[in-house]
Amino acid sequence: MARDYYGILGVERGADAAEIKRAYRKLARELHPDVNPDPGAQERFREVSAAYEVLTDPEKRRVVDLGGDPLDARGGGASGGDPFGGFGGFSDIMDAFFGGTAAGGRGRGPRSRVQPGADALIRMELTLEDCAAGVQRDLTVDTAVLCTQCQGSGCADGTHPTACDTCGGSGEIQSVQRSFLGQVVTARPCPTCRGFGEVIPDPCRQCAGDGRVRSRRTVSVKIPAGVAEGMRVRLAGQGEVGAGGGPAGDLYVEVEEAPHEVFTRDGADLHCTLPLPMTAAALGTTLPLPLLDGTVIDIDVEPGTQHGTVRTLRGKGMPRLRSTGRIDGHGDLLVHVEVSVPTRLDKEQTDLLRRLAELRGEEQPDLVGGSRNGHGLFSKLRDSWSGR
Numbered sequence: 001m002a003r004d005y006y007g008i009l010g011v012e013r014g015a016d017a018a019e020i021k022r023a024y025r026k027l028a029r030e031l032h033p034d035v036n037p038d039p040g041a042q043e044r045f046r047e048v049s050a051a052y053e054v055l056t057d058p059e060k061r062r063v064v065d066l067g068g069d070p071l072d073a074r075g076g077g078a079s080g081g082d083p084f085g086g087f088g089g090f091s092d093i094m095d096a097f098f099g100g101t102a103a104g105g106r107g108r109g110p111r112s113r114v115q116p117g118a119d120a121l122i123r124m125e126l127t128l129e130d131c132a133a134g135v136q137r138d139l140t141v142d143t144a145v146l147c148t149q150c151q152g153s154g155c156a157d158g159t160h161p162t163a164c165d166t167c168g169g170s171g172e173i174q175s176v177q178r179s180f181l182g183q184v185v186t187a188r189p190c191p192t193c194r195g196f197g198e199v200i201p202d203p204c205r206q207c208a209g210d211g212r213v214r215s216r217r218t219v220s221v222k223i224p225a226g227v228a229e230g231m232r233v234r235l236a237g238q239g240e241v242g243a244g245g246g247p248a249g250d251l252y253v254e255v256e257e258a259p260h261e262v263f264t265r266d267g268a269d270l271h272c273t274l275p276l277p278m279t280a281a282a283l284g285t286t287l288p289l290p291l292l293d294g295t296v297i298d299i300d301v302e303p304g305t306q307h308g309t310v311r312t313l314r315g316k317g318m319p320r321l322r323s324t325g326r327i328d329g330h331g332d333l334l335v336h337v338e339v340s341v342p343t344r345l346d347k348e349q350t351d352l353l354r355r356l357a358e359l360r361g362e363e364q365p366d367l368v369g370g371s372r373n374g375h376g377l378f379s380k381l382r383d384s385w386s387g388r
Contacts, residue, residue, distance in 0.1 A: 003051075003069055003071075005050075005051040005054050005055055005064055006051075006055070006064075008047050008048060008051040009023045009024060009027065009048065009051050009052065009055065010023055010027070011023050013065070017056065020052065020055050020056065021056075024048065024049075024051075024052040027044075027045075027048045028045070028048065028049070031044050031045035031048060032045060033045065050071060054070055054071065057070075110167075110169065110170060110171030110172075110193075110195060110196055110197025110198070111171060111195045111196060111197075112196075112244070113154070113161075113196045113198070113211075113243070113244040114152075114211075114242065114243070114244035114245060114246045115242040115243040115244060115246045116242045116246050116247050116249065117144065117239055117240040117241045117242035117243075117246055117247060117248045117249040118239060118240045118242075118249045119239045119240070119249040119250045119251070119252060120141065120143050120238075120239040120240055120249065120250075120251045120252070121232075121251075121252045121254060122139060122141055122251065122252070122253055122254070123253075123254045123255075123256050124137070124139065124221075124223070124253050124254070124255060124256065125256045125257075125258055126223065126227070126255055126256070126257060126258065127257075127258050127260070128257065128258070128260040128263060128265065128292060129292050129293075130223070131223075131225075131226070131227050131228065131255070131257055131318070132225060132226075132292045132293065132318055132319065133225055133292075133293065134222070134223055134224050134225035134226075134227075135222075135223050136220065136221070136222045136223070137220070137221060137223070138218050138219070138220050138221075139218065139219050139220075139221055139253065140216060140217070140218055141216070141217060141218075141219055141238075141251065142214065142215070142216045143214070143215070143217070143238075143239060143240050143241070143248075143251075144212040144213065144214055144215075144240045144241045145212060145213060145214075145215040145217065145241050146211070146212060146241050146245055147204060147206055147207035147210070147211055147212055147213050147245070148206075149204050149205070149206035149207065150204035150206070150207060150211065151245065152211040152212070152241075152244060152245015152246075153204070153211060153244075153245065154200050154203060154204055154207060154209040154210060154211045154244060154245075155200050155202060155203065155204060155209075156202040156203065156204050156205065159200075159201065159202040161198040161199065161200050161201075162198060162199060162201055163197065163198055163199075164190055164192050164193035164196070164197055164198055164199050165192075166190050166191070166192040166193065167190035167192065167193060167197065169197045169198065170190075170197060171189065171190055171193060171195045171196055171197035172187040172188065172189060172190060172195070173187065173188055173189075173190050173191070174186065174187045175187075175188075210243055210244075211243060211244040211245040211246075212241045212242070212243065212245065219235060219238055219251065221233060221235060221253050223253070223255070224321060224327075225319045225321070225327060226268070226318060226319035226320060226321030226327060227255045227321060228255065228257060228265070228267075228318075228321075229255060229256065229257040230254065230255065231254070231255045231321075232252045232253065232254045232255070233252070233253045233255075234250050234251075234252055235250060235251040235252075235253065236250050237249075237250065238250065238251035239251045262290075263292070265318065267318075267331065268317050268318045268319070268320045268330065268331025268332075269317045269318070269331040269332050269333070269334060270292075270316070270317045270318060270331065270332075270333045270334070271333075271334045271336065272289075272333070272334075272335055272336070273335075273336050273338050274287065274289070274299065274311075274335050274336065274337050274338065275338050275340055276301060276305065276337055276338060276339050276340065277339075277340060277342075278339055278340065278341055278342065280301060281301065281304070281305045281306070281307070281337070281339045282303065282304060283303055284300075284301055284302050284303035284304075284305070285301045286298050286299065286300050286301065287299045287301065289335070291316060291333075297313070297316070299311065299335060301337070305337055305339070306337075306339070307337065307338060307339035308336070308337065308338075309336075309337040310334055310335065310336055310337070311334070311335040311337070312332050312333070312334050312335075313332060313333040313334075313335065314332050315329070315330045315331075315332065316330070316332065316333035317330050317331025317332045317333050318330065318331050319331075
């Protein structure tokens with residue numbers, strides 16, 4: 001009876017090459033003799049390897065689909081001979097366990113000399129006024145730029161790269177080792193060409209063959225209104241040019257917001273403190289308040305305003321910057337009233353305050369018996385305790 005090679009790997013008869021390969025790798029990692037020393041596992045490993053050999057060969061798989069057994073036809077099988085003799089799946093074992101390739105397998109080939117460039121970052125300090133209005137500035141940056149002498153090729157005028165003699169242009173050096181599984185070919189980047197597969201016999205004198213040079217240049221950046229500390233503005237293609245004249249990375253401008261002497265920021269809201277004399281808080285007044293855009297608004301302080309009062313001015317804060325870069329309204333300005341009590345009084349001022357206290361009946365606050373309405377602090381505490 002023909003063996004069920006699909007069942008050995010645990011795949012459907014219509015499985016494609018990728019499914020078969022995944023199933024084989026999974027079973028090989030579980031059953032490999034270096035991982036599982038059980039004799040039954042070793043026998044199972046040989047069956048799995050033979051099944052993979054059959055199902056990855058189009059002709060052998062066709063025989064299986066017609067009901068035959070291609071291993072019996074050649075006198076081999078899962079239980080006899082070398083199950084690894086010449087079948088392509090052995091490279092997958094090497095890739096899974098050793099990172100190498102089977103003897104006669106193909107390497108990955110040379111890597112490109114042209115590499116993408118890295119991103120660059122520069123920080124810009126802005127005032128709160130700059131963040132509110134937005135600015136456009138010229139920045140001096142020091143990055144790698146395309147070599148104007150060789151235009152990124154790295155070669156002197158009239159010359160070209162040549163194939164590496166050490167690796168023959170493959171970019172890899174292979175070494176053959178014998179193991180209990182047979183011959184194994186391991187590959188490493190060629191030390192002569194560094195994996196490129198080619199060398200530059202006459203490098204450009206300006207860039208020494210790198211295809212790029214360091215240069216200081218000026219770029220213009222537009223900072224939108226509403227930016228905040230830590231936000232970044234991206235300038236596409238203004239970063240480091242890649243090796244071999246590869247495409248440049250991006251330049252990011254990170255905002256550093258300088259402290260303001262009047263306002264503090266909380267997202268799109270602004271806060272400020274309004275120092276107010278005791279008399280102005282009692283009598284009421286109107287005070288001018290300069291805003292970030294240079295305009296001045298009047299703050300009306302009502303008579304009897306208390307310390308800690310907060311006045312909210314809607315829409316007088318920072319612009320709200322959306323992720324699209326557009327402005328979506330403004331935050332609020334919160335004015336915190338700070339009533340200041342005088343610490344130094346002359347005799348006339350003291351007499352006036354005493355007279356005011358007499359008129360208001362406040363020359364001796366009654367905390368024990370109660371205030372004029374009979375509800376002092378201590379009386380409230382006494383009542384609360386006596387009610388228990």
